Amino acid sequence: MDARTAICTWFVADDAAAATHFPQVAAMSNEPAAQAVYWRCSVAFFASSLAVNPAARHLFFTNVRPPVIDGLDVTRWLARNGIETITLPMTYRLPPGAVSSWGNQFYVFDILDYLSRAEQIDRAVVLDSDCLWLRPADAMAAAIDRHGALTYALGKVDYPADAPINGLTRAQMARFLQANGGPVVAEIPYYGGEIYAARNDVTGRIAEVARVMWPVIAARGPDAPCEEAHLLSILYAHEGIAADTAAPFIRRMWTTFRYHDLVPGDGALTVWHLPAEKKTGFADLFRRIAARPDAEPRRDGALLGLDQASYARDMGWPRRRPAKLVRDLSLKILEKLGR
Secondary structure: OOOOEEEEEEEOOOOHHHOOEEHHHOEEOOOHHHHHHHHHHHHHHHHHHHHHOOOOEEEEEEOOOOOEEOOEEHHHHHHHOOOEEEEOOOOOOOOOOOOOEOOOOOHHHHHHHHHHHOOOOOEEEEEOOOEEEOOOOHHHHHHHHHHOEEOOEEOOOOOOOOOOEOOEOHHHHHHHHHHOOOOOOOOOOEEOOOEEEEEHHHHHHHHHHHHHHHHHHHOOOOOOOOOHHHHHHHHHHHHOOOOOOOOOOEEEOOEOOOOEOOOHHHHHOOEEEOHHHOOOHHHHHHHHHHHOOOOOOOOOHHHHOOOHHHHHHHHOOOOOOHHHHHHHHHHHHHHHOOO
């Protein structure tokens, strides 16, 4: 993987005025403990990528200076490992009260604006920070070049056309698309927002259409998107991007006590997306990194446990081992007790 591929993640540190609820960490987005969860995930994300994509360009987008978390100076760690920190204010934000949860997800469009103007980047992969890289991005990059952009479709069985998905149905997304210059369709696929992966010429077109649509969205016009995945789904349909081309590379994998869908076949993926492991598996990986702040993931992957066997223990793939079961259950009990 060469330096003309950018591998990116991001984190927006909200203040009290902009805060919304983050359900997966059961806290408001301005709370320091909640923000620390995402800083840990971001470090783990980049460490996993550096171990398998040592020559790629790595970009971290944020609106603040990364802090010290559990004794690790995140700013210093990023710089030491050649990760470019891009301080970027959030301009794609819905008005106060428009949504109660995940209020900073549209930041991805600030990132796309930046990438569309970036030099020496042919393609970019922007992922949520609660993702792990298991394999190099070479096959993914080839698919990006072939398709223009990769999309991760979530099943129609789970999301029928008239079923609300985070506040908007697939039929409503189609109506918004038609009302704002797109083709006439009855419904459009819903794509997960955990991955944006595209050639930079496609990013330029998508960013431009997003800018045109944004005033209608910010004004909360009819059928306006409530989250970044809604708008990405609309934009992919607008641009005629093929469906579900990211499926060979990434999967949203659930590890809660109520729903656990990890399977042995996940071992062949390039990226694991593990939303329920933010406070558990990613915290374990972060602790190993923080304990050796001068270790370099490109060189010291084995020392830091940046390998599939270690990730399997951390994340409980394909099933939790006894030690992880005890830790996860203890954390769940403490959360219920409010500690």
